[in-house]
Amino acid sequence: MAIKYLLLRQFRNYLEEKIEWHPDLNIICGANAQGKSNLVEALCYISCGSSYREAKDQEMLGFGQDFFYLEGLVEKGSLKRTLSVGFGADKKKLWRLDGQPQKKLSQILGVWHTVLFSPEDLQLVKSGPANRRRFLNREMLQLYPEYYLSLNQYQQALSQRNELLRQSRNFGIDKELLRAWDDNLTTLAADIFKKRQKVIARLSPLADQLHRQITQSEETLNLGYESFLPEEKIAAMSQAEIKAAMLAELETKRREEMARGLTLVGPHRDDLLININGFAARQFGSQGQQRTAALALKLAEVELVFEETGFWPGLLLDDVMSELDTKRQKQVLELMVGKVQTFITHTNPEIKLVCGRKFLVESGKVRPLKGA
Amino acid sequence: MVYYYPESMENLIQQLTRLPGIGPKTAQRLAFHLLSTNEVDAFGLAQAIATVRKKVKRCAVCANLTDEEICPVCRDNNRDRQLLCVVEQPKDVLMMEKTREYRGLYHVLHGAISPMEGVGPNQLTVGLLLERLKQGEITEVVMVTNPNVEGEATALYLASQIKPMGIKVTRIAHGVPVGGDLEYADEATLAKAYAGRNEL
Numbered sequence: 001m002a003i004k005y006l007l008l009r010q011f012r013n014y015l016e017e018k019i020e021w022h023p024d025l026n027i028i029c030g031a032n033a034q035g036k037s038n039l040v041e042a043l044c045y046i047s048c049g050s051s052y053r054e055a056k057d058q059e060m061l062g063f064g065q066d067f068f069y070l071e072g073l074v075e076k077g078s079l080k081r082t083l084s085v086g087f088g089a090d091k092k093k094l095w096r097l098d099g100q101p102q103k104k105l106s107q108i109l110g111v112w113h114t115v116l117f118s119p120e121d122l123q124l125v126k127s128g129p130a131n132r133r134r135f136l137n138r139e140m141l142q143l144y145p146e147y148y149l150s151l152n153q154y155q156q157a158l159s160q161r162n163e164l165l166r167q168s169r170n171f172g173i174d175k176e177l178l179r180a181w182d183d184n185l186t187t188l189a190a191d192i193f194k195k196r197q198k199v200i201a202r203l204s205p206l207a208d209q210l211h212r213q214i215t216q217s218e219e220t221l222n223l224g225y226e227s228f229l230p231e232e233k234i235a236a237m238s239q240a241e242i243k244a245a246m247l248a249e250l251e252t253k254r255r256e257e258m259a260r261g262l263t264l265v266g267p268h269r270d271d272l273l274i275n276i277n278g279f280a281a282r283q284f285g286s287q288g289q290q291r292t293a294a295l296a297l298k299l300a301e302v303e304l305v306f307e308e309t310g311f312w313p314g315l316l317l318d319d320v321m322s323e324l325d326t327k328r329q330k331q332v333l334e335l336m337v338g339k340v341q342t343f344i345t346h347t348n349p350e351i352k353l354v355c356g357r358k359f360l361v362e363s364g365k366v367r368p369l370k371g372a
Numbered sequence: 373m374v375y376y377y378p379e380s381m382e383n384l385i386q387q388l389t390r391l392p393g394i395g396p397k398t399a400q401r402l403a404f405h406l407l408s409t410n411e412v413d414a415f416g417l418a419q420a421i422a423t424v425r426k427k428v429k430r431c432a433v434c435a436n437l438t439d440e441e442i443c444p445v446c447r448d449n450n451r452d453r454q455l456l457c458v459v460e461q462p463k464d465v466l467m468m469e470k471t472r473e474y475r476g477l478y479h480v481l482h483g484a485i486s487p488m489e490g491v492g493p494n495q496l497t498v499g500l501l502l503e504r505l506k507q508g509e510i511t512e513v514v515m516v517t518n519p520n521v522e523g524e525a526t527a528l529y530l531a532s533q534i535k536p537m538g539i540k541v542t543r544i545a546h547g548v549p550v551g552g553d554l555e556y557a558d559e560a561t562l563a564k565a566y567a568g569r570n571e572l
Contacts (some may be wrong), residue, residue: 148560149559149560156520161487163487176532177492181525183528183532184528
């Protein structure tokens with residue numbers, strides 16, 4: 001799967017640019033603040049319908065402009081699909097697939113999968129559990145759109161239950177009512193536990209293999225799911241059994257939950273464990289190890305998308321190459337280029353090019369550079 | 373001096389703006405229409421509002437809207453009086469009636485349990501429902517609350533209250549629309565329908 005061209009109209013600092021991409025490797029060079037990341041943002045937007053920089057649609061309008069428009073041609077084998085999105089100042093967004101208006105974002109997701117790796121992702125291993133949960137959720141949403149509903153319903157039930165706990169601090173507890181919310185919450189939670197555990201179990205061997213290839217060592221990387229139940233139990237138990245276990249756990253935490261007005265058990269408190277040689281990389285890994293583990297995790301995501309969909313996703317590397325040493329840079333390129341269409345931003349236009357195309361970005365203008 | 377509408381006109385527009393789904397522009401249009409249409413229609417509307425407010429109240433048995441003490445459904449002896457359907461809103465009763473399949477009685481909760489909106493069992497007609505069930509005529513209660521988080525919690529809560537009375541409690545199934553194509557069902561609904569599959 002590859003994107004053939006991308007057209008940007010009044011998007012951020014681009015007035016009108018059409019870029020013909022190379023099917024293997026694209027290196028986007030340019031000094032700071034010229035629009036390299038804006039280009040990556042546009043690619044990401046047309047792939048997953050939102051900015052990875054968590055910007056609002058409004059913020060992506062060109063300066064003083066009242067609409068933006070992106071269009072891309074995606075090739076999946078012999079199949080060609082035109083994907084476009086326009087956003088106007090009236091805050092209306094229109095997606096089109098092959099010219100046909102699409103009402104639901106879920107029709108767009110997956111037309112062109114991408115995996116993005118940004119400098120923040122390098123912090124994935126070191127940062128707090130919330131970031132790793134976000135990583136997990138985002139990844140699962142791309143692959144399994146129905147996970148969105150489970151997650152949404154769970155969050156709704158969680159807010160309701162927390163509110164009930166808070167109210168009961170002042171007005172006393174209605175045990176029967178709380179039990180109804182427990183029942184509701186645990187059903188939704190069991191579904192999420194199971195789905196997450198399955199994805200992590202598939203991601204783990206992929207990440208391990210890639211990690212060995214990048215480091216060229218015997219260090220093992222393995223991923224786990226940290227929850228109130230051991231991971232093996234989540235894997236072995238049925239949803240009904242997990243639900244029962246969580247109900248029992250809530251029972252033991254009741255007093256503390258009431259005092260704090262918070263739900264203390266559930267997917268919203270869990271973590272993705274990243275172990276190197278059996279030790280938690282978050283606590284015991286060196287900076288270098290942590291970065292490499294994050295990289296392996298992201299590349300594993302690429303492999304997982306392939307396993308699930310049968311197509312290689314696009315790989316967007318925004319500002320991360322300069323964060324890796326030359327040996328790691330080479331490893332990444334060797335692993336990915338040739339099978340995955342890769343996009344890399346780099347400040348140095350002198351960077352060597354083995355294959356593919358190089359572009360120079362200067363204040364919102366993109367031009368291909370000749371030679372390597 | 374700048375021109376404004378007469379005070380009574382301003383007042384009407386203000387009142388109309390408070391209605392759901394009505395913005396200032398629509399309110400203005402409606403107000404002008406009421407002013408220019410014939411008197412019978414305009415007063416007819418005013419009269420209709422006054423009457424509905426005076427007459428319509430909740431049925432003493434099922435809490436559905438009625439202009440009598442006890443609604444026609446509750447008085448209907450041709451219905452299955454052992455079967456009770458619990459719904460959130462009066463409009464849900466109409467939906468169930470349209471099925472022509474269900475011939476039992478109803479109970480209207482007038483909402484769903486939602487701590488965030490300050491709605492608990494006491495804000496709903498739960499007390500009335502439990503009193504009604506104690507009389508022992510009803511043998512099955514069907515929960516037809518909305519298939520969202522709040523509707524689900526309401527159904528679960530009521531089930532926990534009703535089951536100890538020895539009454540059967542059921543919940544409507546979730547699934548794909550009948551007569552349509554599978555491709556029009558969204559993934560989540562289809563997943564639910566799959567989970568609740570029946571043996572042939």
